[in-house]
Amino acid sequence: xxxxxxxxxxxxxxxxxxxxxxxxxxxxxxxxxxxxxxxxxxxxxxxxxxxxxxxxxxxxxxxxxxxxxxxxxxxxxxxxxxxxxxxxxxxxxxxxxxxxxxxxxxxxxxxxxxxxxxxxxxxxxxxxxxxxxxxxxxxxxxxxxxxxxxxxxxxxxxxxxxxxxxxxxxxxxxxxxxxxxxxxxxxxxxxxxxxxxxxxxxxxxxxxxxxxxxxxxxxxxxxxxxxxxxxxxxxxxxxxxxxxxxxxxxxxxxxxxxxxxxxxxxxxxxxxxxxxxxxxxxxxxxxxxxxxxxxxxxxxxxxxxxxxxxxxxxxxxxxxxxxxxxxxxxxxxxxxxxxxxxxxx
Numbered sequence: 001x002x003x004x005x006x007x008x009x010x011x012x013x014x015x016x017x018x019x020x021x022x023x024x025x026x027x028x029x030x031x032x033x034x035x036x037x038x039x040x041x042x043x044x045x046x047x048x049x050x051x052x053x054x055x056x057x058x059x060x061x062x063x064x065x066x067x068x069x070x071x072x073x074x075x076x077x078x079x080x081x082x083x084x085x086x087x088x089x090x091x092x093x094x095x096x097x098x099x100x101x102x103x104x105x106x107x108x109x110x111x112x113x114x115x116x117x118x119x120x121x122x123x124x125x126x127x128x129x130x131x132x133x134x135x136x137x138x139x140x141x142x143x144x145x146x147x148x149x150x151x152x153x154x155x156x157x158x159x160x161x162x163x164x165x166x167x168x169x170x171x172x173x174x175x176x177x178x179x180x181x182x183x184x185x186x187x188x189x190x191x192x193x194x195x196x197x198x199x200x201x202x203x204x205x206x207x208x209x210x211x212x213x214x215x216x217x218x219x220x221x222x223x224x225x226x227x228x229x230x231x232x233x234x235x236x237x238x239x240x241x242x243x244x245x246x247x248x249x250x251x252x253x254x255x256x257x258x259x260x261x262x263x264x265x266x267x268x269x270x271x272x273x274x275x276x277x278x279x280x281x282x283x284x285x286x287x288x289x290x291x292x293x294x295x296x297x298x299x300x301x302x303x304x305x306x307x308x309x310x311x312x313x314x315x316x317x318x319x320x321x322x323x324x325x326x327x328x329x330x331x332x333x334x335x336x337x338x339x340x341x342x343x344x345x
Contacts, residue, residue, distance in 0.1 A: 064225030070304030120308030
């Protein structure tokens with residue numbers, strides 16, 4: 001029973017944790033800490049009794065915003081955080097807290113998937129995205145479920161994978177969120193546009209680009225970072241579609257738009273846009289400038305950004321070089337820079 005002049009224990013905050021002493025020694029130890037360092041004890045108390053879910057939800061937001069960093073270290077940190085959240089979920093007994101933790105886990109799994117794909121691993125990327133999708137279904141988040149389908153569609157636009165699968169995933173995403181204002185509503189027609197452009201179906205690809213633009217205007221509250229779809233990404237993908245269609249003037253304009261919208265500290269996506277520009281220039285007959293630009297991009301990136309994703313973009317440009325010009329000095333220099341990326345992977 002509480003005694004006269006004992007400290008009054010505060011109730012937990014809404015959603016916070018209620019801590020109880022497991023032993024008398026623990027109670028005495030805490031009192032000793034409070035007496036010796038009251039200010040630090042107060043800070044520690046506020047931290048450990050706060051809602052832990054908020055911390056993990058903030059962490060996901062930070063990771064979503066920090067996606068375009070060095071893929072290797074980023075993936076390492078993500079996997080540690082997945083383990084931490086999975087352990088907390090396993091120990092959790094509150095249905096409401098379980099739901100929130102599962103949602104965090106879905107987002108972290110989706111991030112792992114994207115980075116794994118950037119590093120060239122389709123199978124682990126697909127497995128992690130499937131995990132994210134199942135968790136999204138479990139929590140009832142249809143927007144995230146659709147996002148996982150649309151984002152996975154982008155995986156099949158690289159590394160000579162079957163483009164038909166990208167179209168299937170775009171259709172699946174749209175069936176989940178018809179007339180939605182989520183980011184997947186923009187991503188799905190974007191995937192379709194790029195896939196159709198790869199197949200050379202120009203009219204349908206341009207129609208899909210228009211659908212993506214219209215959907216972008218409807219999205220009033222875009223998600224954070226990688227879970228959203230920004231205007232630079234919209235123009236970036238439009239440039240990629242137009243590049244594959246051979247629409248030189250329109251592709252260059254879209255690339256200019258994208259490059260003017262990226263923040264100064266963005267590294268990866270502007271490099272990919274410039275590799276697309278190299279491809280456009282080569283297709284337009286300016287082999288010297290296209291190869292020079294491609295080589296400049298590859299040699300100018302920090303080592304941690306060298307990845308199969310980057311190499312695949314360079315390969316698109318290299319394949320655009322006419323057979324009779326592949327032995328030219330500029331083409332050889334571009335190919336050598338691409339080989340160094342391969343060796344750095």
